[in-house]
Amino acid sequence: MHASRKQGAGNALPAQLALFTMFVLFAALLSASGCAVGDRKSGTLIMTSDAFNMFNGEYEVLPAMQTHAPRSIAVLPFTGNATLWQSVPENYSPTDLARRGIYNHVASLPFSDQELRETDRLLANAHLDATAAYVLLEKDPKKLRSVLGVDAVLSGEVTAFNRVFLGVFSQVAVGCEVRLTDLDSGGVLWRAKHISREFGGGVGIDPISLALSTLASAWNIRDEQYERKTDDLFREIIQSLEQSLPENLQRRVPPTPKLDFFALVSQAHYFRAGDTLRFRIVGDAGCEAYVDMPGYKAAIPLAPLPEELKYAGLAPALASLKARMQQAGTPITQEQEQALSQWLQRRTVYEGTVTVAPDDLAMNILPRGYLITPAGGITGAFADRQPLVIDAKSPLPPSGLKVTALNGGAELEWKPSPTPDVQQYDIYMSTGEEVAFTRLRSSGDISTTVASLRNFIPVRFRVVAVDAAGNESAPTRMQRVIPVPEKELADSRPAPQQLSGTITGPLRLSAMHSPYTVHDMVSIVEGGGLYIEPGVTIRFASGTGITLEGGYLRAEGESTRPIRFMPISDNAPAGSWKGIVIRGQARASLQHVYIIRATTGVDISGAAAPLQHVDIELAATAGVRIRENARVEIYCSRIVRCSGMGAIVTEGKGAIVTLRHCVLQGNTPFDIQNYSPLTQDISENYWPEAPKVLGNVVTSPQLTEVPDCR
Known part of the structure; x- marks a missing residue:
């Protein structure tokens, strides 16, 4: 028998979607569970009481269905022309939506249905993408049968897609063509074509959408994952296939329960050891509910929630939803709230959990929830568009x-x-x-x-x-x-608190053990070094000091933790200790350092040494003495109240001083004496008194106030 039936022309559907929405609302409120079976005299078609509310198109049954009804089927990836789609959200696949929507209802058929994940795996193993699979279906269906191991395949094309937002809700219209092909003969057994409706004026919010969005809000679930109207469409398409089966198979198909909502109550997609996955199904009462997680766990039982838990969190969620709808310009009416309450009273919420155990590992899981009636009718639905990952296995260490x-x-x-x-x-x-x-x-x-x-x-x-x-x-x-300023300091050892003699290796003075005392001359030679931490104080006995003949001296304090070189006694006269002498290839760096009451604060010859934020006070012979071939840069420093020859003395061939942003005050008889053949440029400094200079010295331009050297 060749049966063909057009839907739409004989349904007398109104032109305006507002009236259509009222019809859906009326049907939804009057049908408690929608499992009644009717009979149409022209062509033996079995329809549930709410069938074909959404279906707008045609279906066709080929004669081969009577003799080659399949025992096992797979649903191929759907195809589609994206240029025909409208308002597609980011990371949203209409072809995936249609494929899963169809597969959700395949469980109601008397076939063995192959899991989508298994179908995708088998196609990938054969190096077949969606396009290649369709080419193989057309040219060599028997080879596709050997790849998938099923009798027939459901294939489909999304011909239209549109999404309309209604405040915080969305409604989706989908157009698609679906066919069932026998893989032995290559013949088409059944096909259906749905013509997508365009949304018109007067689009309203039906109570079931309101209820599902409220539940999603109360359970902290993204409700846009659950487009009920498209699910109704796919259910009705599959019902048209169910009605096309041979009569002996139809008798084995019990009425299917209504599954309104299946959700994983979590925003996460990765789950580790100890994490609990909580599943909920909203649907007909009196059913058995369970969840399959292919590749991980099967038949996870869900039990009906007590009424008090069923409504927990609903009131604040509804209040929040009402406020958002009001702001969006589509306020919820009292009648809609009342319809929502009535709908919830008729529905059962099933809940079950599974806890991830240590070392559990499963990838790309698409949880599928099921409701089964006592008579054996079954309805399935996916929980989420994005696959889950169960990964309780620790990675290997680096x-x-x-x-x-x-x-x-x-x-x-x-x-x-x-x-x-x-x-x-x-x-x-x-x-x-x-x-x-x-x-x-x-x-x-x-x-x-x-x-x-x-x-x-x-x-x-x-x-x-x-x-x-x-x-x-x-x-x-x-x-x-141990972090260090220089690599050679990595092997440095702490210095004793009593310093004297020759330093031949790296030595470190720490603030923790400060102050240190020097009772005999300290000499640093090549291979030796002295690193002084911020906050250290070194006190020198009379006639002692530090001489660098090689190696290095790093005295780098901080503005709040300067390093102090001073005599043992606070009352010692100027010149009571010798100061710091730097010779030849020795390296020295002084920052945030105080040098007080030395004979000569710093005496340099044949070496280069930066002095930054250095205070030299009460030197008896000179603050800084720069001898032959020495190059000294002094920045942001104070040289005050030095006597003998004064603050700075340059002498000998190649002696050069660079002095910037410094303060020179109270020095006698001179601030600088230049005995070098080179002219010394000491401009851009602050002189509270008129500069006292001897020799070729340039002091202009001068700063008019104390420099800000922070």
Whole structure:
């Protein structure tokens, strides 16, 4: 028998969608569960009481359906021309919506249906995308049968898509063509074509949409995932296929229950050990409810919620929804609220949970919920458009952590974790005497640089791998490092509090052990070095000082923690200790340093030395003495109340001083004496008194106020 039936022309549907919405509302309110079976005399078609409310098109049954009804089917990926679609949200696939919508209702048919995930896997294994699968269906259906292992396939094309927003709601119109093809003969067994309606004026909010959006809000679920009207459409398309089956198969198909809403009550898509997945189904009462998670768990039972839990959170959610609808210009009426309440009273909410166990691992899961009547009628629905990932397995750790000391920091590098879905690496650090590690930062690379560390304070590092689900690996082996200003200081040892003699290796003076005292001359030679931390005070006995014949001196304080060089006694006269002498290839850097009551504050010959934020006061012979081939840069410093030859003395061939943004005051007999053949430029400094100079010296232009050297 060849049966063909057009829907739409004989339905006398009104032109305005507002009246259509009223019809849907009326049908929804009067049909408690929609499982009644009717009979049409022209052509043996079985329809539920709310069938074909949405269907607007035609379906056709081919004679082969009577002799080649399939036992197993798969739903191929749907195709479509995106240029014919309108208002498609970002990350939203109309073809995926249509395919899953159709598949949701295939469970009601007397076929063995192949899971979508399995269909996609088999096609991928055969290197077939959607286009290639359709070409194979057309040219060699038997080969497609060998790929999928089913008798027939449902294929489809989305011919239209439109989404209209109604305040905080949305309604979707979809046009599609679907066909069932026998893979043995290649013949079409059944086809259906739905013509998408365009939304017109007077679009209203029906109570079921209102109810589902309120439930979604109360349960913290994105309600746009659940377009009830499109689900009704796909159910009715499948019903037309159900009615086309041979009579012996129709008798085995019991009425299906109404499943309004299936949701995973969570915004997450990755789940780890200990996480609980909570599923809810809203639908007909008196059914068995369960959830399948293909590739993970099957037949997870859901039980009816008590009435008090069913309504929990509904009142505030409805109030919030009403406020948003009011702001959107589509206020909810009292009649709609009343219809919502009546609808909820007739529906049952089923709930069940599953907790992820350690080492569980399953990818790309599409949870599917089912309602089954006592007679065996079954309806299924997907919970979400985006696949879930169950990942309770920790990734393998990175390896080979290497840490290099830097000035005030550390550089880390490691070998990557071999686990493929690692998204980042978390760096953990422990400082000083702390035992516990704290998370410092994340890195998408296999190296990072850590700054703002205190020099000479030991730090320890570990690195862990973090996968897409947030699982952490075991940490790498701990690596310890001490940030230092220079590499040679990495092996420096703490200095004794009593300093004297020759320094032949790196030595460190820490603020923790300050003050230090010098009772005999200290000499630094090549290979030796003296690093002085901010906040250190060194007190010198009479006639002692520091001489650099090689190596280095780093006295780099901070504005709030300067370094002080001073005599043992606070009452000692000027010149009671010798000062700092720098010779030849020695290297010296002085920052935020006080030098008080020395014979000569700094005496330099044949070397280069920067002096920044240095205060030299009450020197007996000179504040700074610059001898042959010495180059000295002095910035933002104070040289005051120095006697003998005064503040600065340059002498000998190649002696050069650069002086900027400094203050010279109260020095006698001169602020600067230049015995070098070179003219010394000491402009841009502040002189509270008229400059006292001897020799070739340029002092202009001069600053008119104390320089701001912060």
